Structure formats: structure tokens, C-alpha cells
Ligand SMILES: Nc1ncnc2c1ncn2[C@@H]1O[C@H](COP(=O)(O)OP(=O)(O)OP(=O)(O)O)[C@@H](O)[C@H]1O
């Protein structure tokens with residue numbers, strides 16, 4: 001048996017739609033795999049009642065098929081599905097690393113990124129790699145069709161998860177089909193600022209670089225209380241706030257000393273909007289780990 005822990009991730013970071021991602025140091029999924037003649041799946045943990053065990057509909061089924069590695073796969077969910085915290089990607093990445101080890105396929109983590117992205121195609125219709133890349137490689141990742149670049153950043157974060165479900169498939173439907181040249185210039189500037197901030201481990205630059213005028217405003221409308229939560233986090237010291245992945249989680253960047261205050265302000269603002277929520281005080285973390293063979 002092989003067991004792998006793969007972390008939650010936050011994709012986009014505002015200005016880097018479908019490109020930027022970070023691994024979070026918590027929460028995480030744990031996936032156990034054992035060789036079998038055909039793939040079977042068992043799911044326990046947070047939100048497991050909403051996750052199919054049919055290999056054609058669970059992301060890990062697509063990963064097992066892509067690696068030609070049938071197995072009994074047991075998923076212990078720590079990352080709630082439809083959270084915007086890369087729930088499906090955590091399972092996909094963990095399964096890819098675990099099955100690669102179980103069947104001695106010899107693929108590198110970079111080579112496993114497109115394999116794990118096959119899982120994402122099952123749930124959102126597109127094999128975007130911006131969650132599975134950080135889930136496998138850790139740190140801050142830039143995923144393009146040329147491959148993935150990583151930076152071992154260390155930035156404090158708060159991920160606030162409201163009791164609202166937003167599926168990636170639905171959130172992709174509201175993405176505008178075009179953008180003005182002014183918005184493109186704005187986005188390029190912010191994305192570059194964010195990337196420099198990650199390289200310098202500078203939370204002020206990262207926060208400033210999260211601003212986005214194209215995708216985030218459309219998705220914010222799917223999250224009850226988003227604008228109030230964003231304002232509250234900024235007032236409490238966050239250097240930048242945006243929608244995490246496809247939402248509904250809201251991601252704040254801040255200095256480590258402000259993290260508890262920012263988390264409290266976000267929870268209070270959701271509460272005032274009559275939305276239950278929980279906050280993860282976290283930071284940019286490591287990628288998936290094999291911790292038992
Ligand atoms: N192993 C799995 N883990 C989580 N969700 C799964 C899994 N397999 C299939 N799904 C389905 O995928 C959907 C959740 O994926 P979705 O991409 O919408 O959320 P997410 O991964 O939390 O979001 P994001 O990618 O925005 O961070 C749910 O409909 C769920 O049933």
C-alpha cells in the first residue's frame with residue numbers, strides 16, 4: 001500500500017487566471033492505494049457524501065486510467081469539495097503520486113502534472129493544471145502550456161471557506177469571453193507584481209498584485225457577502241484579497257502578525273451576511289508527500 005498526503009491549493013490569485021497557484025500548508029487529502037484488477041474507490045471525510053465513488057465520475061478514476069494503474073483507492077477528504085481550495089486537485093495529485101509509486105512508473109512530479117490534470121477535466125470539463133501543479137510541486141506555481149515554473153515562496157495566508165457550494169463548472173460559465181486592452185494591461189501589471197512579490201517573499205507586493213478586473217468581479221457575485229468580507233480583511237491588515245480558485249473561499253494575504261486579526265474579521269463579515277464560515281490560518285506550503293509505503 002502507498003499513502004500520500006496532498007495539500008489544498010488556491011488557484012488564480014486574482015490576476016493569474018488559470019495560471020497561478022499556491023500550495024497551502026493545510027488542509028489536505030490523504031489517499032491510500034493498493035494494487036487491484038480494477039479500480040474501486042472509497043471516500044470518507046469532509047463532504048464525502050457529495051463525492052461519487054464511480055471511477056468514471058471521481059477524479060482519481062481518471063488518474064488511475066491515465067497511468068494504467070488499477071487500484072483500490074481510499075480517499076480521506078480533508079479539503080471540502082466545491083470549496084475553491086482545490087479539493088478535486090488534492091485527490092488527483094495524491095492519486096497520481098501514489099499510483100506512480102505503487103506501479104513504479106518512474107514519472108517525475110513535473111510529468112505527473114498533466115496526468116493529475118486529467119482528473120480536473122472530469123469535474124470542470126477542462127484539464128487546467130493551476131491547482132494540481134502546486135498540489136504536486138508545492139510553493140507558488142506558474143502553469144502554462146509550456147510547463148510549470150515554481151518558486152519556493154513563504155507567504156502568510158488566510159483562506160476563509162463559507163458554507164456555500166460553488167462548482168468550478170458553474171463558475172467557469174460566468175467568466176467573460178473577452179477583455180479590453182486596458183484590462184489586459186492592468187492584469188499583466190498586477191500579475192508581474194505578484195510574481196516578483198513571491199520571489200522576494202514580500203506579502204505587500206503579492207497582495208497588491210492580486211487585483212483583477214476581469215474574472216474576479218463576475219465570480220464575486222456568486223459569493224454572498226464577498227465584498228464585505230474583502231473590505232473587512234483589508235481593514236484588518238490584509239495586503240490583498242481575492243476569490244480563491246473558482247470560489248466560494250476567499251483568500252487573504254497578510255503579514256504573519258496580522259493573520260489572526262484578518263481571519264477574525266473575515267469570519268465576522270460572513271457572519272453579518274448570515275453565512276457560516278471557517279477560516280484556515282495558513283501559508284504557502286509544500287507539495288504532496290508520500291508518508292507510508
Ligand atoms: N476525489 C474528489 N474530491 C473532490 N471532489 C470530487 C472528487 N471526485 C469528483 N469530485 C467532484 O468534483 C466537484 C468538486 O470539484 P470542484 O473543482 O468543483 O471544487 P474544488 O476542487 O474545491 O474547486 P477549485 O478547483 O475551484 O479549487 C464535486 O462535484 C465533486 O463531487
Ligand SMILES: N[C@@H](CCO)C(=O)O
Nearest residue numbers: 011018130168245246
Ligand atoms: N483556474 C480554475 C481553478 C478552479 O479549479 C478556475 O478558476 O476556474
